[in-house]
Amino acid sequence: MHKEFLMGNEAIAMGALAAGVNLVAGYPGTPSTEVLETIAKRNPGDVYVEWSINEKAGMEVAAGAAYSGARALVTMKQVGLNVASDPLMSLEYIGVKGGMVVLVADDPGPISSQTEQDTRTFGMFSKVPVFDPCSVAEAYEMIQEAFDFSEKYGTPVFFRATTRVDHGYESLEIKDPEEYYKNKPEGFVKDPSRWVIFPRLSVKNHALIEQRNAQLSEVLSAYPRNRICPEPGAGAGAGDGAGDGAGDGAKCRKGIASHAVNFLYTLDSLRGRNARLLRVATPFPFPEQLALQFLDGLDEVLCIEELDPVIERALTYVCGKYGLSVKIRGKKTGDLPLSGENTLEIVDRAITKFLGSGAEACREELPAPPPLPVRPPVLCAGCPHRASFYAVKKAMGRQKTIYCGDIGCYTLGNAAPLDMCDTCLCMGAGIGIAQGVGHIEPDTKCFAFVGDSTFFASGITGTINAFYNQADMTLVVLDNSTTAMTGHQPHPGTGRTVMGQIVEKVSIERVLRAIGLTVVETVDPLDHKLAVETVRRVAAEPGVKAIIFRSPCIAVTKPAGRSHVDPARCIACWKCIRELGCPALILDADGKKAKIDTSLCTGCTLCEQICPAGAISGGRKNDTAAEPGTPAKGGLHE
Amino acid sequence: MNKNILLCGVGGQGTILASRLIASAAMAKGIPIKTAETIGMAQRGGSVFSHVRIGEGANAPLIAKGDVDLIIGFEPGETVRQLPFLRKGGAVVVSRRAVMPVSAMIGQSSYDAEAMIRYLEEHVEHLTVVDADRAAEELGSARTLNVVLLGAALASGELGLTEEDLEGAIRERVPERFRDLNMRALAWDRQ
Numbered sequence: 112m113h114k115e116f117l118m119g120n121e122a123i124a125m126g127a128l129a130a131g132v133n134l135v136a137g138y139p140g141t142p143s144t145e146v147l148e149t150i151a152k153r154n155p156g157d158v159y160v161e162w163s164i165n166e167k168a169g170m171e172v173a174a175g176a177a178y179s180g181a182r183a184l185v186t187m188k189q190v191g192l193n194v195a196s197d198p199l200m201s202l203e204y205i206g207v208k209g210g211m212v213v214l215v216a217d218d219p220g221p222i223s224s225q226t227e228q229d230t231r232t233f234g235m236f237s238k239v240p241v242f243d244p245c246s247v248a249e250a251y252e253m254i255q256e257a258f259d260f261s262e263k264y265g266t267p268v269f270f271r272a273t274t275r276v277d278h279g280y281e282s283l284e285i286k287d288p289e290e291y292y293k294n295k296p297e298g299f300v301k302d303p304s305r306w307v308i309f310p311r312l313s314v315k316n317h318a319l320i321e322q323r324n325a326q327l328s329e330v331l332s333a334y335p336r337n338r339i340c341p342e343p344g345a346g347a348g349a350g351d352g353a354g355d356g357a358g359d360g361a362k363c364r365k366g367i368a369s370h371a372v373n374f375l376y377t378l379d380s381l382r383g384r385n386a387r388l389l390r391v392a393t394p395f396p397f398p399e400q401l402a403l404q405f406l407d408g409l410d411e412v413l414c415i416e417e418l419d420p421v422i423e424r425a426l427t428y429v430c431g432k433y434g435l436s437v438k439i440r441g442k443k444t445g446d447l448p449l450s451g452e453n454t455l456e457i458v459d460r461a462i463t464k465f466l467g468s469g470a471e472a473c474r475e476e477l478p479a480p481p482p483l484p485v486r487p488p489v490l491c492a493g494c495p496h497r498a499s500f501y502a503v504k505k506a507m508g509r510q511k512t513i514y515c516g517d518i519g520c521y522t523l524g525n526a527a528p529l530d531m532c533d534t535c536l537c538m539g540a541g542i543g544i545a546q547g548v549g550h551i552e553p554d555t556k557c558f559a560f561v562g563d564s565t566f567f568a569s570g571i572t573g574t575i576n577a578f579y580n581q582a583d584m585t586l587v588v589l590d591n592s593t594t595a596m597t598g599h600q601p602h603p604g605t606g607r608t609v610m611g612q613i614v615e616k617v618s619i620e621r622v623l624r625a626i627g628l629t630v631v632e633t634v635d636p637l638d639h640k641l642a643v644e645t646v647r648r649v650a651a652e653p654g655v656k657a658i659i660f661r662s663p664c665i666a667v668t669k670p671a672g673r674s675h676v677d678p679a680r681c682i683a684c685w686k687c688i689r690e691l692g693c694p695a696l697i698l699d700a701d702g703k704k705a706k707i708d709t710s711l712c713t714g715c716t717l718c719e720q721i722c723p724a725g726a727i728s729g730g731r732k733n734d735t736a737a738e739p740g741t742p743a744k745g746g747l748h749e
Numbered sequence: 750m751n752k753n754i755l756l757c758g759v760g761g762q763g764t765i766l767a768s769r770l771i772a773s774a775a776m777a778k779g780i781p782i783k784t785a786e787t788i789g790m791a792q793r794g795g796s797v798f799s800h801v802r803i804g805e806g807a808n809a810p811l812i813a814k815g816d817v818d819l820i821i822g823f824e825p826g827e828t829v830r831q832l833p834f835l836r837k838g839g840a841v842v843v844s845r846r847a848v849m850p851v852s853a854m855i856g857q858s859s860y861d862a863e864a865m866i867r868y869l870e871e872h873v874e875h876l877t878v879v880d881a882d883r884a885a886e887e888l889g890s891a892r893t894l895n896v897v898l899l900g901a902a903l904a905s906g907e908l909g910l911t912e913e914d915l916e917g918a919i920r921e922r923v924p925e926r927f928r929d930l931n932m933r934a935l936a937w938d939r940q
Contacts (some may be wrong), residue, residue, distance in 0.1 A: 116776050141788065223790045246810075279810040280784040282776050297804075375809040409777075455813040477832060477872055481864040484826040486850045487760065490795040523793060528855050596790065692851045694794055710891035711761075 112284045119247040119276040121586040123214065124149035125285050126254035128287060133181035135189045135207070136169035138568065139597035140188030141223040142277040143216035147186045148600070151609045155288045161487050162600050162609045165538070165568040166195035170213070174198060177207035177267070178583065180297035182258055186214040190537065191227050194569070196237070202267055202307055203239050204316045209296060210262035213239070217273045219417045219452035225518075225537060227450055229418035230271040231370075234395040237547055238320050240327060241269040241395045247281035253336065253392070255292075263324065273417065274452075275372040284389070315324035324396045332400035334467045336392035339405045363387040365466060366405060369396060370416040376458040377415050384466055389422075397425040406437050413465040414441030417453050418430060440465065490523045492695035493670070493713030495662035496589050498636035500531040501691065502660075502718070503558065503587065506646035513548050513557045515541035517570075519562035520596045520664075521589050528692045539569030541688045546573075546582040556585040556650055564594035564602040571626075577655045578627050585650050586628075586657040588619055591664040599667060602702060623657050630656035637662050639720040665713045672731030673712040676705050680726035687727065750780065751804035753812045757831045758823025759848045760792035763895035766922070767821065768799035770899060773918035774910045775803045785810035794851070796827055803909055815939040819907035821898050825865035826847050832872065840875035840905040842898055846882055877901050877938075884937050893934035901938040912936075 117125065135158060137147040151160045159176075163169035165292060166187040173185035192215050199213065215233075218224040234241035242257045244250035254270055261268045279437070304312070329339055368389040369377045374456045377388065383432055389405040389412075391398065395519030406412065406429065414423035423441035430437050440446045447453070447461050492496050500521075503514070516522055517539065525532035534544050545559040561570045566588050594600040601607045606616035609696030623631045630652045634645045642660070649656050681704040686706055688696045695711035696718060698704070707718075707727070753789030754771065756764045766783050775782045786799035800812045817835050822828025822843035835841065863920050869876055879901050885891040899915055902908045912935065 114776070116782065141790070192911070222787070275785055275810055278786060279770060280786075281810075282772075372809060372811075376811070378808040379813065455809060455811055459813065463884050480829045480832070480868050481861060482859060484793050484832050484860040485852050487852065488760070488790045488795040489851050491761075491793060493862050520793070526851070527857055639890050687794055688854050689856075692855055694851055697849055697854065710885075 112286055112290070114282055114284055116280060116282045117247060117251075117274060117285070118143035118145055119250055119279045119281075120216075121149045122251040122281070122283060122285070123245045123270070124256050124270065125153065126251040127184050127258070128153060128155065128158065128288075129286045129291050130210070130255040130258040131182050131294035132158060132184050132258070133294055133296055134173060134176035135184045135186070136163045136164055136172040137162050137184075137186030137214075138166045138169055138191055138194075139594050139600045140191050140216070141597055142218060142274045143186050143188045143191070143214060144597045144600070145277075146184075146214055147609070148598075150184075155291065160609055161686075162602065164603060165484055166191035167198060170195035170198045170202070173213075174202050174207070174267075177209045177211035177298075177300040179209065181209045182262070182294045183207075183209060183211045184214060186213075187216070188224065189215055189217045189230055190225055191215070192230060192233060193228075194538065196233075199239070199267065200237055203237055203320065204313050205306060205308055206265040206316070207261065207267055208265070209294065210258035210260075211267040212257050212261060212270050213267055214270045214272070215253075216277050217271055217418065218505040219273055221260055222274055222452070227418055228345060229421065230269055231394040231421045232419045232723060234269050234271070238324060239267055239269050239395075240264075241393060242273055242322075243271050243392055243394055244276055244370050245371050245392075247276060247279050247389070248283040249336070250276055251283055251285060256336075264327065265322075266323070273371055273647055279372075328396040328399050329395045331396055332398040333574055334388070334398070337398040337401050338390050339401065340388040340390065364408070364410045366409045366412040367415060367462065367465070368405070368426060370422060371417065373415045373417055373453055373458060374452065375600055376455050377462065378461040379455060380462050382551030384462070384468060386466060391422050394421045394425070399429055402426060402429050403433065406435055409437050411438045411440060411448060411465070413461060414439065415447060415453070415461065416441060420648075487526055488523055489526055489694055490520065491665055491691065492693050492708075492711040493665040493715040494520070495591055495636050495660065495664070495715070496521045496524060497529065497691060497693065498559075498639065498642065498662070498715065498717045499587065499589050499660040500529045502636055502639060502642035503646050504529065504531055505567065506643045507556060507650065510556055512555060512558060513545065515548070515557070515559045517541040517559070517561045517565050519565050519589075520591075521560055521562055524560070526692065528690055538565055542570055542577065542584075542586065545584045546577050546580070549583050553583070558587055558650075559584060560587045560589060562595075563590040563592065563604050563619065564586060564600070567603050567617065571622060574623065574628075574655070575626050582655055584655055586623075586655065588657065588659045590619060590661045592658050592661070593664050595664045595666065598749040599664070604667075619659055628655055628657055631656070631659070633659040633661055635662050637715055637717060640715060665715070668713075670713040672714040672729055673709050674707050674714055674727050674730035675709070676707055676734070677726045677728070678704050680724050681705055682724045684723060684727070687722055690721065691718060693718065750909050751806055752802075752819065752907065753807075753817045753821045754801040754803070754821065754908065755812060755817045755831055755834050756799040756801065756821045756823070757827045758797060759827060760787075760797045762797075762848070763892065764797055764799050764823055767895035767899055768801050770896070770915060770918040770922055771803070771908070773912065773921050774914035778914065779923075781805055781807075783807055783810045794799055796830065798831060801894050804830060819902060819905060821902050823894060823898065825862045825869070829865045829868055832869070835873070838874060839908045840877070841869060841873045842877045842879065842881050842901045842905055843869060844881040844894060844898060846894075859897055875905060875907075876906060879938060886936070888930065888934055888937060890930060893930060896931045896934035897924045897937050900935040904938065
């Protein structure tokens with residue numbers, strides 16, 4: 112054992128390695144990405160790791176490994192689970208041989224996602240057991256338990272962490288590689304009665320799953336991480352520091368049930384106030400017997416949960432089932448918000464109202480401050496996507512258009528002044544939406560913007576659909592040679608794998624031509640004049656046609672020169688500032704002429720090309736991209 | 750020792766590395782530490798924060814409003830935004846240099862950074878305003894703001910760490926070619 116300061120996702124990865132994981136697959140997505148990256152980085156050498164092209168592929172690869180007796184981990188964010196749900200729903204009916212953990216990072220808030228879906232609810236729907244860790248240190252231990260549990264009961268399990276666990280940091284004791292469990296996979300054993308899903312097998316296995324999950328509810332009532340604090344019959348203090356806030360809960364008439372990081376907020380909020388606590392570590396199957404013990408003698412329970420009211424519904428059900436007259440409060444009773452991320456303040460306010468006694472306010476209210484700056488996220492200075500959007504905008508002018516966006520950095524093209532993202536739904540959806548709009552409004556020029564990684568993840572089927580069904584649209588692939596938003600992961604177009612192998616690149620042009628597209632043009636968006644001409648020419652063609660804007664992400668290249676404004680030539684028209692919205696374009700000290708923040712400028716030269724007075728110069732593009740996946744900026748950067 | 754520290758700024762300013770340096774320094778002394786921070790979309794020029802909790806007794810990685818001992822502000826407006834977290838008598842170290850949001854540059858919002866500094870002066874007892882522009886000029890790099898602010902935070906007495914602790918963390922965490930620059934940045938505030 113040794114001590115390390117780890118991010119939650121790193122701790123989960125180290126826990127999976129300690130549990131003897133043999134294969135790890137996944138698709139990047141905040142807040143899950145660092146799990147797979149850490150496995151690749153800390154690989155003792157015998158673990159197969161891949162960035163799959165999407166979550167469905169990853170789920171299937173992991174299932175195949177688990178069929179063969181390997182311990183397998185598949186990682187994704189919560190919306191990625193939607194993509195992977197087809198194989199997972201069926202996999203639960205088939206089951207696994209080696210332990211298989213499905214890591215899903217939920218994003219209350221949401222901070223970086225489209226939805227606030229709760230994987231605990233998905234667990235109930237898919238009948239897959241769910242582990243819900245509350246801290247970084249616990250996540251390290253719990254994922255090892257999740258592998259054992261999965262293997263023992265022959266079912267995939269969810270390991271569902273939320274942002275504050277995934278992206279929290281803690282110092283914790285972890286195992287040395289010599290201490291890791293070693294799992295030697297037996298290999299795939301042919302048995303059509305087990306591995307081939309037919310309605311007859313589904314009927315049989317469905318019944319078995321329901322029986323098993325009823326038994327698991329009892330097993331999990333004895334799982335030590337599902338617990339009442341203080342323990343029934345014990346005095347104050349229930350170990351793990353969890354007794355600190357719980358007081359002498361045995362005599363309480365009021366109880367608080369919580370989960371994940373909310374359980375820690377509850378402990379911090381209680382600070383000596385008395386309540387009996389229930390911490391639910393496995394929301395599904397729900398530990399019913401433990402809940403009965405918890406409810407015994409209580410008048411009222413407050414459920415402190417994030418996202419869906421899972422515990423609240425389960426306790427309400429238990430009360431109904433056993434005829435208990437305990438009032439269950441939470442989201443459904445208006446005691447806690449129905450959506451959004453909980454904060455310590457929200458939890459503290461709810462507990463104070465519930466217990467009728469509060470900690471005193473720590474400081475007086477401040478008077479209202481001056482208007483605070485509004486900071487929606489923006490495309491980085493020098494981002495080639497800005498040049499791509501600007502070129503399309505200039506080329507199409509006042510024509511009737513729709514710009515369907517997609518998931519990635521380029522969603523930020525929606526912001527003013529570019530305003531080039533009319534729709535955004537989910538990975539790859541822009542290509543389908545552009546077709547649908549076009550069928551209803553044939554006089555609209557329909558564009559779908561998709562990133563390189565998203566194109567591979569889920570853009571190809573939509574493009575074939577467009578070509579086959581005679582759609583009229585322009586596909587714009589924004590190829591920056593990396594998966595930028597999630598931190599520069601390699602993908603099939605980069606020619607490199609997460610294991611460091613150099614592989615044949617999958618060519619986007621050749622994929623498009625193979626589908627049947629005859630107009631496929633590749634252009635550097637930072638060559639503004641040529642980019643505008645190309646868009647005009649391609650958009651005028653009938654049918655499905657494609658433009659590939661290829662220019663590397665600024666985070667994987669080094670600036671070769673930075674632009675500057677010659678104040679003597681600047682005519683203070685502010686065209687550069689107003690039309691590009693580049694964060695490096697600011698005003699000089701007098702607030703009159705444009706100026707360039709050299710700490711941000713990458714020398715992309717877009718502003719130089721559009722300046723009507725020729726006042727900006729000095730930028731220089733660097734055509735040589737660094738190794739994809741290794742941001743070139745060293746040192747003091749995030 | 751228990752300290753709650755909040756770092757805040759705009760994505761890309763280096764708040765995360767600063768919180769890592771504090772964590773490394775605390776870990777080297779065997780002090781437990783927990784942090785929570787913004788990663789993801791907000792890093793593209795949005796408001797970002799790191800909560801850092803040093804010492805025993807912290808359960809949650811986030812700090813409650815009114816419980817922060819020290820705010821290290823990389824940007825005046827972002828510091829005002831987080832001010833409700835500061836405890837009575839807590840300290841604030843803030844960079845005077847504003848980062849103008851694109852929305853303000855194109856006239857969609859307004860931002861008066863000097864008014865933010867005045868607000869902080871009125872409402873914070875222990876305030877240190879760091880002249881980031883001068884620091885960048887004298888150090889020859891605008892990218893050392895995080896370490897300059899840590900140096901200023903040392904003087905506030907609320908960091909719970911010594912200069913030697915942070916020097917050790919810089920040696921551990923910063924690539925060698927940037928080490929000397931960062932050592933000078935750490936000492937800059939006390940020149």
